Amino acid sequence: MLKLEDLDLERIGWAMQDDHSLGAEFYLNLDTGEIVIPGFEEDLAMEDIEAGNYAYIDRIEPYESYQHMEDFAVSLPDGRARTELEQTLIRSHPFRHFKDVLGSFPDEREAWFEFKDRAMRVVIIRWLVGIKAIEDPDHGFGNEDRTD
Template identity: 35%
Template sequence: MKSLTNDQITEIAEQLDCGMRCYINKETGEIKTVLNFESWQTDDREPWEDVLNELDENWDKYVEIERMESYESFEIMADFAENVDSRELRDSLINALNKKHPFQNFKWIVDNSGLYRQKWFDFKKQRLIEWVEEKLDEINSLEEFK
Protein backbone atom coordinates (compact mmCIF):
# COMPACT_ATOMS: atom_id res chain seq x y z
CA MET A 1 0.00 0.00 0.00
CA LYS A 2 1.15 3.51 -0.78
CA SER A 3 2.64 5.34 2.21
CA LEU A 4 0.54 8.08 3.73
CA THR A 5 1.70 11.48 4.91
CA ASN A 6 1.41 12.61 8.51
CA ASP A 7 -1.37 14.98 7.42
CA GLN A 8 -3.31 12.07 5.88
CA ILE A 9 -2.88 9.98 9.02
CA THR A 10 -4.10 12.90 11.13
CA GLU A 11 -7.07 13.36 8.79
CA ILE A 12 -8.04 9.70 9.18
CA ALA A 13 -7.78 9.94 12.97
CA GLU A 14 -9.95 13.06 13.02
CA GLN A 15 -12.55 11.59 10.68
CA LEU A 16 -12.81 8.39 12.70
CA ASP A 17 -13.20 10.46 15.85
CA CYS A 18 -16.12 12.28 14.19
CA GLY A 19 -17.88 8.98 13.47
CA MET A 20 -16.92 8.61 9.83
CA ARG A 21 -15.75 5.50 7.98
CA CYS A 22 -12.39 5.90 6.26
CA TYR A 23 -11.14 4.06 3.21
CA ILE A 24 -7.71 4.30 1.60
CA ASN A 25 -7.02 3.60 -2.05
CA LYS A 26 -4.12 1.14 -1.82
CA GLU A 27 -2.61 2.32 -5.12
CA THR A 28 -2.94 6.10 -4.82
CA GLY A 29 -3.23 6.71 -1.08
CA GLU A 30 -6.39 8.74 -1.67
CA ILE A 31 -8.69 8.83 1.35
CA LYS A 32 -12.44 8.46 1.01
CA THR A 33 -14.71 9.12 3.97
CA VAL A 34 -18.38 8.38 4.37
CA LEU A 35 -20.83 8.66 7.20
CA ASN A 36 -20.99 5.57 9.40
CA PHE A 37 -24.66 4.87 8.79
CA GLU A 38 -24.73 2.30 11.60
CA SER A 39 -23.93 5.03 14.15
CA TRP A 40 -26.11 7.81 12.77
CA GLN A 41 -29.87 7.87 12.60
CA THR A 42 -30.30 8.76 8.95
CA ASP A 43 -31.23 6.95 5.80
CA ASP A 44 -30.18 9.84 3.58
CA ARG A 45 -27.30 8.39 1.61
CA GLU A 46 -27.59 10.85 -1.26
CA PRO A 47 -24.77 13.19 -0.13
CA TRP A 48 -22.47 10.15 0.02
CA GLU A 49 -23.72 8.42 -3.14
CA ASP A 50 -20.69 9.19 -5.33
CA VAL A 51 -18.22 7.95 -2.73
CA LEU A 52 -20.30 4.86 -1.96
CA ASN A 53 -20.51 4.02 -5.67
CA GLU A 54 -16.74 4.49 -6.08
CA LEU A 55 -16.08 2.19 -3.13
CA ASP A 56 -18.60 -0.38 -4.35
CA GLU A 57 -17.26 -0.45 -7.91
CA ASN A 58 -13.60 -0.61 -6.80
CA TRP A 59 -13.83 -2.42 -3.47
CA ASP A 60 -10.64 -4.38 -4.18
CA LYS A 61 -8.61 -1.16 -4.46
CA TYR A 62 -9.62 0.15 -1.03
CA VAL A 63 -8.93 -0.84 2.53
CA GLU A 64 -10.96 0.41 5.47
CA ILE A 65 -9.41 1.78 8.62
CA GLU A 66 -11.99 0.74 11.16
CA ARG A 67 -12.86 2.84 14.16
CA MET A 68 -11.80 1.96 17.67
CA GLU A 69 -13.85 -0.40 19.74
CA SER A 70 -15.44 1.19 22.80
CA TYR A 71 -13.06 -0.63 25.16
CA GLU A 72 -10.12 0.96 23.31
CA SER A 73 -11.65 4.41 23.69
CA PHE A 74 -12.21 3.65 27.36
CA GLU A 75 -8.52 2.76 27.74
CA ILE A 76 -7.55 6.15 26.31
CA MET A 77 -9.79 7.91 28.84
CA ALA A 78 -8.35 5.80 31.67
CA ASP A 79 -4.77 6.55 30.58
CA PHE A 80 -5.52 10.26 30.47
CA ALA A 81 -7.19 10.17 33.89
CA GLU A 82 -4.23 8.37 35.45
CA ASN A 83 -1.78 10.94 34.08
CA VAL A 84 -3.61 14.14 35.07
CA ASP A 85 -1.39 16.11 37.43
CA SER A 86 -4.31 17.56 39.40
CA ARG A 87 -5.15 15.00 42.07
CA GLU A 88 -8.70 16.32 42.45
CA LEU A 89 -9.43 16.07 38.72
CA ARG A 90 -7.67 12.71 38.44
CA ASP A 91 -9.83 11.29 41.23
CA SER A 92 -12.99 12.74 39.66
CA LEU A 93 -12.18 11.25 36.26
CA ILE A 94 -11.31 7.83 37.66
CA ASN A 95 -14.51 7.90 39.71
CA ALA A 96 -16.50 8.84 36.59
CA LEU A 97 -15.02 5.92 34.67
CA ASN A 98 -16.12 3.52 37.40
CA LYS A 99 -19.74 4.65 37.39
CA LYS A 100 -22.63 3.88 35.10
CA HIS A 101 -22.32 5.78 31.76
CA PRO A 102 -18.55 6.31 31.97
CA PHE A 103 -18.24 8.04 28.58
CA GLN A 104 -20.93 10.58 29.40
CA ASN A 105 -19.57 11.22 32.91
CA PHE A 106 -15.98 11.56 31.71
CA LYS A 107 -17.02 13.99 28.98
CA TRP A 108 -18.97 16.17 31.40
CA ILE A 109 -16.05 16.42 33.82
CA VAL A 110 -13.53 17.13 31.05
CA ASP A 111 -15.81 19.72 29.44
CA ASN A 112 -15.92 21.57 32.76
CA SER A 113 -12.24 21.23 33.64
CA GLY A 114 -10.88 24.47 32.21
CA LEU A 115 -7.42 24.06 30.69
CA TYR A 116 -7.58 20.28 31.01
CA ARG A 117 -10.25 20.17 28.34
CA GLN A 118 -7.71 21.11 25.67
CA LYS A 119 -5.13 18.75 27.22
CA TRP A 120 -7.69 15.96 26.83
CA PHE A 121 -8.30 16.80 23.18
CA ASP A 122 -4.55 16.88 22.48
CA PHE A 123 -3.99 13.60 24.34
CA LYS A 124 -6.86 11.88 22.57
CA LYS A 125 -5.78 13.15 19.14
CA GLN A 126 -2.23 11.87 19.65
CA ARG A 127 -3.47 8.47 20.77
CA LEU A 128 -5.84 8.24 17.79
CA ILE A 129 -2.98 9.08 15.42
CA GLU A 130 -0.85 6.36 17.02
CA TRP A 131 -3.76 3.94 16.70
CA VAL A 132 -4.19 4.72 12.97
CA GLU A 133 -0.44 4.22 12.46
CA GLU A 134 -0.68 0.80 14.13
CA LYS A 135 -3.62 -0.16 11.89
CA LEU A 136 -1.68 0.93 8.80
CA ASP A 137 1.30 -1.17 9.92
CA GLU A 138 -1.02 -4.17 10.35
CA ILE A 139 -2.48 -3.65 6.87
CA ASN A 140 0.97 -3.33 5.33
CA SER A 141 2.11 -6.51 7.08
CA LEU A 142 -0.89 -8.39 5.69
CA GLU A 143 -0.28 -6.99 2.20
CA GLU A 144 3.29 -8.34 2.27
CA PHE A 145 1.99 -11.89 2.67
CA LYS A 146 -0.30 -11.67 -0.37
Protein backbone atom coordinates in the same frame (compact mmCIF):
# COMPACT_ATOMS: atom_id res chain seq x y z
CA MET B 1 3.07 1.76 -0.60
CA LEU B 2 1.87 5.08 0.82
CA LYS B 3 3.93 7.60 2.78
CA LEU B 4 2.78 8.53 6.26
CA GLU B 5 3.31 12.25 5.64
CA ASP B 6 0.98 12.12 2.62
CA LEU B 7 -1.96 10.75 4.60
CA ASP B 8 -4.62 12.76 6.40
CA LEU B 9 -4.31 11.05 9.78
CA GLU B 10 -6.90 13.36 11.30
CA ARG B 11 -9.49 12.28 8.75
CA ILE B 12 -8.59 8.60 9.17
CA GLY B 13 -8.99 9.05 12.94
CA TRP B 14 -12.33 10.71 12.42
CA ALA B 15 -13.46 7.76 10.27
CA MET B 16 -12.28 5.31 12.94
CA GLN B 17 -14.31 7.17 15.56
CA ASP B 18 -17.46 7.67 13.49
CA ASP B 19 -20.44 5.87 14.99
CA HIS B 20 -21.74 4.81 11.55
CA SER B 21 -25.19 6.08 12.57
CA LEU B 22 -25.70 7.48 9.07
CA GLY B 23 -24.75 4.16 7.51
CA ALA B 24 -21.51 5.45 6.04
CA GLU B 25 -18.59 3.12 5.58
CA PHE B 26 -15.11 4.45 5.08
CA TYR B 27 -12.36 3.04 2.90
CA LEU B 28 -8.77 4.05 2.36
CA ASN B 29 -7.65 4.10 -1.25
CA LEU B 30 -4.32 2.29 -1.02
CA ASP B 31 -3.10 3.91 -4.23
CA THR B 32 -3.87 7.54 -3.45
CA GLY B 33 -4.34 7.66 0.33
CA GLU B 34 -7.76 9.24 -0.06
CA ILE B 35 -10.66 8.25 2.16
CA VAL B 36 -13.72 7.30 0.18
CA ILE B 37 -17.33 6.66 1.14
CA PRO B 38 -19.29 4.45 -1.24
CA GLY B 39 -22.71 5.91 -2.01
CA PHE B 40 -21.63 9.41 -0.99
CA GLU B 41 -18.92 9.93 -3.58
CA GLU B 42 -20.41 10.92 -6.93
CA ASP B 43 -18.89 8.25 -9.13
CA LEU B 44 -18.02 5.59 -6.58
CA ALA B 45 -20.05 2.45 -6.05
CA MET B 46 -19.45 -0.57 -3.84
CA GLU B 47 -18.46 -2.50 -6.96
CA ASP B 48 -15.63 -0.02 -7.52
CA ILE B 49 -14.43 -0.56 -3.95
CA GLU B 50 -14.49 -4.33 -4.29
CA ALA B 51 -12.63 -4.21 -7.60
CA GLY B 52 -10.06 -1.66 -6.49
CA ASN B 53 -7.25 -1.37 -4.04
CA TYR B 54 -9.12 -0.24 -0.92
CA ALA B 55 -8.99 -1.07 2.79
CA TYR B 56 -12.05 -0.83 5.01
CA ILE B 57 -11.43 1.56 7.91
CA ASP B 58 -12.52 -0.29 11.01
CA ARG B 59 -14.18 1.61 13.81
CA ILE B 60 -12.06 1.88 16.94
CA GLU B 61 -13.40 -0.42 19.64
CA PRO B 62 -15.04 1.25 22.65
CA TYR B 63 -12.61 -0.48 25.00
CA GLU B 64 -9.73 1.26 23.19
CA SER B 65 -11.37 4.67 23.62
CA TYR B 66 -12.07 3.83 27.26
CA GLN B 67 -8.41 2.85 27.71
CA HIS B 68 -7.35 6.24 26.32
CA MET B 69 -9.55 7.98 28.90
CA GLU B 70 -8.21 5.79 31.69
CA ASP B 71 -4.59 6.35 30.64
CA PHE B 72 -5.19 10.10 30.53
CA ALA B 73 -6.83 10.23 33.94
CA VAL B 74 -3.98 8.38 35.65
CA SER B 75 -1.42 10.57 33.88
CA LEU B 76 -2.74 13.65 35.67
CA PRO B 77 -1.20 14.81 38.93
CA ASP B 78 -3.16 14.08 42.09
CA GLY B 79 -5.96 16.57 42.50
CA ARG B 80 -9.61 17.27 41.91
CA ALA B 81 -9.53 16.84 38.11
CA ARG B 82 -7.87 13.44 38.31
CA THR B 83 -10.19 12.25 41.08
CA GLU B 84 -13.34 13.32 39.26
CA LEU B 85 -12.19 11.85 35.93
CA GLU B 86 -11.27 8.54 37.56
CA GLN B 87 -14.71 8.47 39.21
CA THR B 88 -16.44 8.95 35.85
CA LEU B 89 -14.77 5.80 34.58
CA ILE B 90 -16.53 3.60 37.14
CA ARG B 91 -19.96 5.15 36.64
CA SER B 92 -22.51 4.31 34.01
CA HIS B 93 -22.09 6.22 30.74
CA PRO B 94 -18.39 6.95 31.32
CA PHE B 95 -17.88 8.57 27.90
CA ARG B 96 -20.55 11.21 28.49
CA HIS B 97 -19.53 11.85 32.10
CA PHE B 98 -15.85 12.10 31.18
CA LYS B 99 -16.70 14.80 28.64
CA ASP B 100 -18.91 16.59 31.14
CA VAL B 101 -16.23 16.62 33.85
CA LEU B 102 -13.61 17.91 31.42
CA GLY B 103 -15.87 20.90 30.83
CA SER B 104 -15.08 22.04 34.38
CA PHE B 105 -11.33 21.83 33.86
CA PRO B 106 -10.25 23.86 30.79
CA ASP B 107 -6.53 23.09 31.10
CA GLU B 108 -7.14 19.37 31.47
CA ARG B 109 -9.67 19.51 28.64
CA GLU B 110 -7.03 20.94 26.32
CA ALA B 111 -4.51 18.37 27.56
CA TRP B 112 -7.07 15.62 26.90
CA PHE B 113 -7.44 16.61 23.26
CA GLU B 114 -3.68 16.57 22.80
CA PHE B 115 -3.40 13.23 24.60
CA LYS B 116 -6.21 11.72 22.56
CA ASP B 117 -4.66 12.95 19.30
CA ARG B 118 -1.37 11.26 20.20
CA ALA B 119 -3.16 8.06 21.24
CA MET B 120 -5.16 7.98 18.00
CA ARG B 121 -2.00 8.57 15.99
CA VAL B 122 -0.58 5.36 17.47
CA VAL B 123 -3.80 3.46 16.67
CA ILE B 124 -3.83 4.80 13.10
CA ILE B 125 -0.18 4.06 12.42
CA ARG B 126 -0.51 0.53 13.78
CA TRP B 127 -3.52 -0.02 11.55
CA LEU B 128 -1.72 1.36 8.49
CA VAL B 129 1.30 -0.84 9.18
CA GLY B 130 -0.99 -3.83 9.80
CA ILE B 131 -2.72 -3.47 6.43
CA LYS B 132 0.66 -2.86 4.80
CA ALA B 133 -0.34 0.60 3.58
CA ILE B 134 2.87 2.07 5.03
CA GLU B 135 6.16 0.77 6.32
CA ASP B 136 6.62 0.78 10.08
CA PRO B 137 8.05 4.29 10.64
CA ASP B 138 10.44 3.16 13.35
CA HIS B 139 10.07 -0.58 13.82
CA GLY B 140 8.26 -0.56 17.15
CA PHE B 141 7.01 3.01 17.51
CA GLY B 142 9.49 5.33 19.13
CA ASN B 143 8.74 7.66 21.96
CA GLU B 144 7.19 10.27 19.69
CA ASP B 145 4.27 7.93 18.94
CA ARG B 146 3.72 6.54 22.41
CA THR B 147 1.08 7.67 24.84
CA ASP B 148 2.62 6.18 27.95
